[in-house]
Amino acid sequence: MLEVVCPAAELKLTTTTYLAGGAAIDATGAPLPEATLAGALAADAVLLGAVGGPRWDGLPYATRPERALLGLRKALAAFANLRPVRLYDALVDASTLRPEVVRGVDLVVVRELVGGLYFGEPRGITGDRGVNTMVYTVPEIERIARAGFRLARGRRKLLHSIDKANVLETTELWRKVVTRLGKDEFPDIKLEHMLVDNCAMQLVRNPRQFDVVLTENLFGDILSDEAAMLTGSIGMLSSASVGEADAEGRVRGIYEPVHGSAPDIAGQDKANPLAAILSAALLLRYSAAAEAPAARIEAAVEKVLASGLRTGDLARPGEPAVGTRAMGDAVLAALH
Numbered sequence: 001m002l003e004v005v006c007p008a009a010e011l012k013l014t015t016t017t018y019l020a021g022g023a024a025i026d027a028t029g030a031p032l033p034e035a036t037l038a039g040a041l042a043a044d045a046v047l048l049g050a051v052g053g054p055r056w057d058g059l060p061y062a063t064r065p066e067r068a069l070l071g072l073r074k075a076l077a078a079f080a081n082l083r084p085v086r087l088y089d090a091l092v093d094a095s096t097l098r099p100e101v102v103r104g105v106d107l108v109v110v111r112e113l114v115g116g117l118y119f120g121e122p123r124g125i126t127g128d129r130g131v132n133t134m135v136y137t138v139p140e141i142e143r144i145a146r147a148g149f150r151l152a153r154g155r156r157k158l159l160h161s162i163d164k165a166n167v168l169e170t171t172e173l174w175r176k177v178v179t180r181l182g183k184d185e186f187p188d189i190k191l192e193h194m195l196v197d198n199c200a201m202q203l204v205r206n207p208r209q210f211d212v213v214l215t216e217n218l219f220g221d222i223l224s225d226e227a228a229m230l231t232g233s234i235g236m237l238s239s240a241s242v243g244e245a246d247a248e249g250r251v252r253g254i255y256e257p258v259h260g261s262a263p264d265i266a267g268q269d270k271a272n273p274l275a276a277i278l279s280a281a282l283l284l285r286y287s288a289a290a291e292a293p294a295a296r297i298e299a300a301v302e303k304v305l306a307s308g309l310r311t312g313d314l315a316r317p318g319e320p321a322v323g324t325r326a327m328g329d330a331v332l333a334a335l336h
């Protein structure tokens, strides 16, 4: 897709492929080899495939495929994970929820990605005690909140900040900082606070009430999988993990489908490639500031879905399904 839309938009595309995750472990012993890290740091953007699989599940945490993901996020300071959840009209019957509930859903989960429970210290298992720490500093909350507010400004100007302020002090601070920032810097954005358990319920009860959903790392991990099902399949969900913009307004980022490596269907030409394709569109939008080619890819996906083509995860019982390759080819053809 990138090779087709970039030249047409007068964008020069240079790509290099590196190993990460299980493939890297098999080849080098490490999930995130030095060369991969160096390449990612030197690049404008990273397009990432899903990592993980049962073959590597027995390894210690520090050497598991998932470390490649967490290591890249941290090294690139990609603190803002944007997960657009948009239901394409053609897929309104693909969701397990009723069409009248999900029709028109269009929200973005803004998940903090390099802090919170995933990275907090102390952590570990000593004897019969396991510890993880949920920790956020004021600057960490401010930068992710700004990313959320700015995104809301370009959308419906509504931001839900998700916390557990009735129980967790970390998120009490989160709520305080987000409230102040909203007042001081984003008075034009309507700010709502919502407890994470209520948010999980509201996402399936009335998902259209949301525009931008701002949240902590682990809460965002969980809520974004839940939100994915509003779109019919997690195979539709793309993501951008971005850092701070540089002086020219360009952001370095990691772009990847939200879904995992789906080991049960790997290598069988069954997986839905649309989340990966839509991630390439996000790469163009955020890291190349190239809206037109990004929109061109998204329009091609929409066209193919409207034509009725479905991968297995999207097909209703009895409906015919096409494979990964056929779906990819169809989107490519729709680009022209």
Ligand code: IPM
Residues within 6 Å of the ligand: 052, 066, 069, 221, 258
């Ligand atoms: C995600 C994934 C990852 C995460 C895993 C694979 C480490 O679930 O990107 O949502 O938990 O962040």
Ligand code: MG
Residues within 6 Å of the ligand: 221, 222, 225
């Ligand atoms: Mg997840």
